[in-house]
Amino acid sequence: MRFVRLLPIAVFGVFGCAQGGETEYEDAVTADPNHYKVEFENDVVRVVRVAYGPNEESVMHQHPNHCAVTLSSGAWQMTTAEGEVVDAGGEVGELLCVDAGAHRPRNTSAQPGEAVLFEFKEGGTAGTSMSHDHPDAVAADPDHYSVEFENDVVRILRIRYGPGETSTMHYHPANCSVDLSGGMWRMTDPAGGETEDQGDFGQAQCGDASAHLPQNLSDEDAEVVLVEFIGRETFE
Numbered sequence: 613m614r615f616v617r618l619l620p621i622a623v624f625g626v627f628g629c630a631q632g633g634e635t636e637y638e639d640a641v642t643a644d645p646n647h648y649k650v651e652f653e654n655d656v657v658r659v660v661r662v663a664y665g666p667n668e669e670s671v672m673h674q675h676p677n678h679c680a681v682t683l684s685s686g687a688w689q690m691t692t693a694e695g696e697v698v699d700a701g702g703e704v705g706e707l708l709c710v711d712a713g714a715h716r717p718r719n720t721s722a723q724p725g726e727a728v729l730f731e732f733k734e735g736g737t738a739g740t741s742m743s744h745d746h747p748d749a750v751a752a753d754p755d756h757y758s759v760e761f762e763n764d765v766v767r768i769l770r771i772r773y774g775p776g777e778t779s780t781m782h783y784h785p786a787n788c789s790v791d792l793s794g795g796m797w798r799m800t801d802p803a804g805g806e807t808e809d810q811g812d813f814g815q816a817q818c819g820d821a822s823a824h825l826p827q828n829l830s831d832e833d834a835e836v837v838l839v840e841f842i843g844r845e846t847f848e
Contacts, residue, residue, distance in 0.1 A: 654841075662727040666722045667721075669719070680707070684724060689718045692714070693715070702727075730766075738843045739843030746781050746783040756773055766839055783821070785840050788816060790816050791815045791816075811834075
C-alpha cells in the first residue's frame with residue numbers, strides 16, 4: 613500500500629514519529645497496553661484508542677504508517693529512537709498522517725491526552741466492488757464532505773454540517789468514523805426508512821458500505837472524520 617504524506621512533518625504535532633534506524637521495537641499495543649488498546653481491526657487497518665493521563669509516559673515503541681485523529685489539545689514530549697527529544701502539541705480534531713517510526717511519548721500536560729489511531733497494515737489492498745446506485749459523498753455533496761487524505765486503499769473525509777443541515781442521498785464504501793461533536797443525526801435510507809442516532813464525542817465505529825441521506829438534528833455544528841476503504845462492501 614502506498615502511503616502518501618499530505619502534511620509537512622513540521623505540523624505533525626503530537627504523533628510525529630522519527631524513523632528508528634535498524635532497531636526493531638514492539639508495536640504500541642504490545643509494548644504499552646495501558647495507553648494503547650485495539651477497538652477494531654481488519655486486513656487493512658487497526659483502529660487504536662490512545663489514552664494518557666496527565667504527565668504519563670510510555671515506553672519506546674513503533675507504529676506503522678498511520679493517521680491520528682486528536683481528541684484533546686495539550687503538550688507532549690517525544691523521544692525518538694535516536695534519543696532526540698522534541699516538544700510537540702496538537703489541537704482537538706486534527707488529522708495527522710505520519711510515516712512509520714519509533715518514539716517514546718510523554719504527556720507533559722496537566723490534562724488527559726487522547727486520540728484514535730488508524731494504523732495501516734503492510735500489503736493492504738483496495739476492494740474490487742464499485743457497483744452501487746448512488747453518487748459518491750464528495751461528488752454529491754462537496755459542501756459537507758471534503759478529502760483530507762487519500763492513497764490506493766483508503767480515503768479519509770472531513771464531514772461538517774451546520775445546525776439542522778441536510779445532505780442528498782449518497783454512498784460510502786465500508787468505513788470507520790470518529791465523532792468530533794456528539795450530535796444527533798437522522799439517517800434516511802434509499803427505501804425511505806429513517807433512523808436517529810445520538811453520537812458521543814470521540815466515539816469510533818466501523819461498518820459496511822451503505823447509502824443514506826444524513827441530517828444534523830442538533831442546534832450545534834456537527835463534525836466527523838470518516839475513513840473509507842476503497843472498493844470494499846464490508847469492513848471485515
